[in-house]
Amino acid sequence: MQMKQSFGRSLLNEFKLRKFGFKHKHLDQFYQSQWQSGVRSFYYLLYRWIWALFFISVFTVSLVLQLSDGKFFIFLTNWGIIACMLAQLSGAILVTRWYYNLGSARSTVMEEKMLKEPPPTPRLIKFYWLVHGAALALALVITTVYWKYLHGKMDKPNRYPVMSFITHCLNSVFMLVDFWLVAFPVRLLHIIYWMLLPIFFYIFTVFYYFAGGSDEYGHPYVYPILDWTVPMRALTTFAGVFILYVIYGIALFSLSKFKRYLSRTVSAMDSPHAIGLI
Structure with a gap:
């Protein structure tokens, strides 16, 4: 009951004008995992760089295999991989700065936290927060749309099935694992920013069609479900994509709240005073 009331208050609190922004008073949440016990964690640092190097590798291999005179960049799937790569790389840089206290990143945040003064949010954190949410939501949408409407229904061969599986399935799996580990929150109003990527992409496909563009096999569209010779489709x-964004945004917000509740519960059980809870 208490959890439901807390969630209800959090939900109502999301619809405030300041929630459009990227200011956050708990900056340590962007440098730490939701589940680490100490101020810094070597394992989390290692994890961040493994994830970053993985997505950099996926992007590089995809680019080499599918460049096709620049047509690599016309597909939303590849936009999604680029977004994932930027999110993981910026996250790795932030955690590295925190772990080694580069530029006094850790000491500054901890001092201001003790003084209970909300510090200014650095631009890299704002970028990380934005691109992480956008990459996660886009990965989920790409996976859903591809396996529901495109897999086996595109008039071209699947030349690289392993890479296709990574970029259309494991992208979501890995981003969801990362979502479960990070400590910073999801803001519902940030969904509006997440939607900018598909908006830009759809505008691009319209101009691309009228400019006589085609995919690597000469089809007059980027995806068959975005064939502008059939505008209604x-x-x-x-x-449909925007409906998916709303659904996934609400689901991620709810899971973020549950994750935080579960983390607090686990921390309370591990506390030396936990016997008082029994």
Whole structure:
């Protein structure tokens, strides 16, 4: 009951004008895992760089295999991989700065935290917060749309099935694992920013179509469900993607709250005073 009331208050609190922004008073949450016990963790630092190098490798291999005179960049799947790579790389840089206290990143945050003064949010943290949410939501949408509407239904061969599986399935799996480990929150109003990527992409596909663009096999579209020779189908796809964004945004917000509740419960059980809870 208490958890439901807390969630209800958090939900109402999300619809405030300041929640559009990227200011946050608990900056340590962007440098630490939700589940680490100490101020810094070598294992979390190692994890961040493994994840960053993985997505850098996926992007590099995909680019080499699928460049096709620049057509690599016309596909939303590849936009999603780039977003994942930027999110993981910026996260790795932040945790490295925190672990080694580069530029007094850790000492500054801890001092201001003790003084209970909300510190200014650095631009790299704002970027990380934005691109992480955008990459996660886009990965989930790409996975859903691909396996529901595109897999086996595109008029071209699947030349690289392993890379296709990584970029259309494991992208979501890995981003969800990362979402479960990070400590910073999800803000519902940030969904509006997440939607900018598909908006730009759909505008791009319209201009690309009227400019006579095609995919690597000469089809007059980027994806068959975005064939602008059939405008109603393309518009329906556009609307469906935005519905998915809202659904996934609410789900991620709810899971973020549950994750924080579970973390506090585990921390309380591990506390030396936990016997008082029995």
